[in-house]
Amino acid sequence: MACRISELVLECADPARLAEFWCEALDFVVLGDEGDGSLEIGPRDGFGGPQPTIILSRHAAPQPGKPRLHIDVNATDRDYDAELDRLLALGARRADVGQTGAEPWHVLSDPEGNEFCLLKARLDPL
The missing domain is CATH 3.10.180.10 (2,3-Dihydroxybiphenyl 1,2-Dioxygenase, domain 1)
Known part of the structure; x- marks a missing residue:
């Protein structure tokens, strides 16, 4: 198991x-x-x-430095661009970690600066 x-x-x-x-x-x-x-x-x-x-x-004082783990999320009930707009309106910010712009995801950070990625693929809700 x-x-x-x-x-x-x-x-x-x-x-x-x-x-x-x-x-x-x-x-x-x-x-x-x-x-x-x-x-x-x-x-x-x-x-x-x-x-x-x-x-x-x-x-x-949360541990400083780049975390070794981050969260990836996918839209379930709207398209990628609409989900990006929604997350930004909630308080997410765009984060630059050296991406080229050709990736199928956006790197964002939550209100405390924790990085996460919005992936392009849309998933069925659970």
């Missing part, structure tokens, strides 16, 4: 602000408070389903 990803943990200074951004971006909800100001967000059906949850772990 294999294991699967159940949670992703993202260190951040303001879990509530990032919860607002990522819940809107992913159609997630706040599932719980970890007791130290950290928040768990995830799909409406909660922990343990086909999608992992995200723990927004409160840290006064």
